[in-house]
Amino acid sequence: MANYTTQIPELPSYSLSPRPSLIPGVSDVLVQLLSPVAAYWIVSLIFHVLDVYDLCAEYRLHTPAEVLKRNHVSRYEVFRDVILQQIIQTIFGYAMAYFDPEETVGKEAYDIAVWARRVRIAETHIPQVLAVLGVNAPKLANSLYDSYPTLAAALAGGNYANSSVFVPWELSLGKLIYHAGIPAIQFIVAICIVDTWQYFLHRAMHMNKFLYTWLHSRHHRLYVPYAYGALYNHPLEGFALDTLGTGFAYLVTGMTVRQGLVFFTCSTIKTVDDHCGYAFPWDPLQHVTSNNAAYHDVHHQSWGIKTNFSQPFFTFWDRILGTTWTGGDVSTRYQKDRIAAQKKVDADNAKVESSVTNSPATDPATAEVQAKASQQQVLKTDGAQVLREERREEQEAKKNLRSRPRRKTGSFDPRSTFASTVPSLHGRSTPILHADGAH
Numbered sequence: 001m002a003n004y005t006t007q008i009p010e011l012p013s014y015s016l017s018p019r020p021s022l023i024p025g026v027s028d029v030l031v032q033l034l035s036p037v038a039a040y041w042i043v044s045l046i047f048h049v050l051d052v053y054d055l056c057a058e059y060r061l062h063t064p065a066e067v068l069k070r071n072h073v074s075r076y077e078v079f080r081d082v083i084l085q086q087i088i089q090t091i092f093g094y095a096m097a098y099f100d101p102e103e104t105v106g107k108e109a110y111d112i113a114v115w116a117r118r119v120r121i122a123e124t125h126i127p128q129v130l131a132v133l134g135v136n137a138p139k140l141a142n143s144l145y146d147s148y149p150t151l152a153a154a155l156a157g158g159n160y161a162n163s164s165v166f167v168p169w170e171l172s173l174g175k176l177i178y179h180a181g182i183p184a185i186q187f188i189v190a191i192c193i194v195d196t197w198q199y200f201l202h203r204a205m206h207m208n209k210f211l212y213t214w215l216h217s218r219h220h221r222l223y224v225p226y227a228y229g230a231l232y233n234h235p236l237e238g239f240a241l242d243t244l245g246t247g248f249a250y251l252v253t254g255m256t257v258r259q260g261l262v263f264f265t266c267s268t269i270k271t272v273d274d275h276c277g278y279a280f281p282w283d284p285l286q287h288v289t290s291n292n293a294a295y296h297d298v299h300h301q302s303w304g305i306k307t308n309f310s311q312p313f314f315t316f317w318d319r320i321l322g323t324t325w326t327g328g329d330v331s332t333r334y335q336k337d338r339i340a341a342q343k344k345v346d347a348d349n350a351k352v353e354s355s356v357t358n359s360p361a362t363d364p365a366t367a368e369v370q371a372k373a374s375q376q377q378v379l380k381t382d383g384a385q386v387l388r389e390e391r392r393e394e395q396e397a398k399k400n401l402r403s404r405p406r407r408k409t410g411s412f413d414p415r416s417t418f419a420s421t422v423p424s425l426h427g428r429s430t431p432i433l434h435a436d437g438a439h
C-alpha cells in the first residue's frame with residue numbers, strides 16, 4: 001500500500017436564505033398548526049361514517065346502544081369542547097412561533113460535511129482500536145489494498161490517496177446520519193417525552209380527587225369513546241396534557257417547523273385512533289405498539305379506570321409502574337355492559353310502541369267509506385288491473401313491515417335499529433378478547 005498521510009478535509013462554506021414555504025403564500029407555521037386540526041376531523045369523520053352506517057360492526061368495541069345509553073355527555077358538547085381546545089392550542093402555537101427565529105436553508109451540505117468529518121476523525125482511531133484487539137491494522141490494510149483499496153485505506157486510519165477531500169462513502173454516511181439518523185432520534189425522544197408527560201399528569205389526575213373532579217372527570221363522561229371524543233377534555237386539562245406536552249417535546253428535540261408538522265399530526269391521528277371504538281386487525285396504528293383503542297378503552301370503563309394510563313404511543317410506563325390492566329379476559333365485562341345498554345334501549349322502544357298503540361285511531365266507518373269511494377274511482381279509470389297491483393303492493397308492504405326491524409329513537413345512528421345492534425351484541429369476538437392489556 002502506498003504511504004499516504006491522513007488529513008481531515010476542510011468544511012465547505014455556506015450562505016443562508018429564508019426557507020421557502022411549503023405552500024406558496026401560506027406560512028409553514030400556520031400549516032403546522034392547522035394540519036393536526038384538519039387530520040383530527042378528517043380521521044374522525046371516517047370513523048363517524050363507520051359508526052353511523054354501522055359498517056364494521058364486527059370490530060366495534062361497543063354497540064350503538066351503549067353509545068346511546070352509557071355516555072354522560074352529548075355529541076354537541078363534545079364537538080364544542082374539542083373545537084375550543086383546538087382554538088386554544090392554535091393560538092398558543094402561533095404565539096410561541098412568534099418568538100422563534102426565522103428558519104433558513106443553505107447549510108445542509110455544510111452539516112453533512114460536519115458528519116463526514118466526524119466519520120473521518122473516527123477512522124483515524126481505527127488502527128489503535130484494532131491494535132487493542134490484537135490486529136495489526138497496517139498489515140491488514142496492505143493485504144486488502146489490491147482487492148479493496150477503499151476498505152484498506154479506512155482500516156489504515158482514513159489514509160486515502162487524496163485524504164484532503166471526503167470519499168463518497170463518508171459523504172453518504174454523513175447524509176444518512178443527517179437525513180435519517182438525527183430525525184429518527186428526535187422523533188423517538190419526542191415520543192418518549194410525550195408519553196412520560198401524559199402518563200404522570202394523567203395518573204396524577206386520577207390520584208388527586210380535586211384534579212379528577214375538577215378537570216379529568218370530564219373526559220371520563222365518555223364511557224364509550226368515539227373518534228372525535230379523543231380531545232374532549234376540560235380546556236385546562238387539554239392545554240396542560242396535550243398542548244404543553246407535545247409543545248415541550250417539540251422544543252426540547254429542536255425539531256424544524258416541518259418536523260413539528262409531522263409530529264403533531266401523527267400524535268393527533270394516534271390519539272383519535274386510540275378513541276375510535278374499533279379493534280381493527282388491519283389498522284397499523286393499532287399494532288405498531290400495544291397501546292391502541294382496545295387498550296385505552298379499558299381505561300374508559302368503570303372497572304378499568306385505575307389502569308392503562310399510558311397514552312398515546314407506548315405502554316412502558318404502565319408496565320414499569322405496574323398499572324397495566326391485569327384482570328385478565330375482559331369479554332364478559334364488555335358483554336354485561338352491552339346487554340345492560342340494550343335492555344335500556346328495548347325499554348325505551350317498548351314505551352314508544354305503547355304510546356303509538358294508545359294514540360287515537362281513525363274512525364273505521366269513515367275509513368271504509370273512503371276506501372270504497374277510492375275503489376270506485378279507480379275502477380272508473382284504470383280498471384281491475386290497477387286494483388290487483390295495489391293489493392299486491394299492500395301485502396308486500398305488510399310483509400316487509402313484519403320482517404323489518406323497528407327504528408331506534410336516538411340520534412346516534414339513523415340506520416341503527418334493534419335488530420342491527422343484535423349482531424354487534426353477539427358478534428364481537430376475537431379483537432375484544434385481546435383487550436386485556438396482555439399484548
Ligand SMILES: [Zn+2]
Binds near residue numbers: 202206216220299
Ligand atoms: Zn383517565
Ligand SMILES: [Zn+2]
Binds near residue numbers: 219230275296300
Ligand atoms: Zn381517553
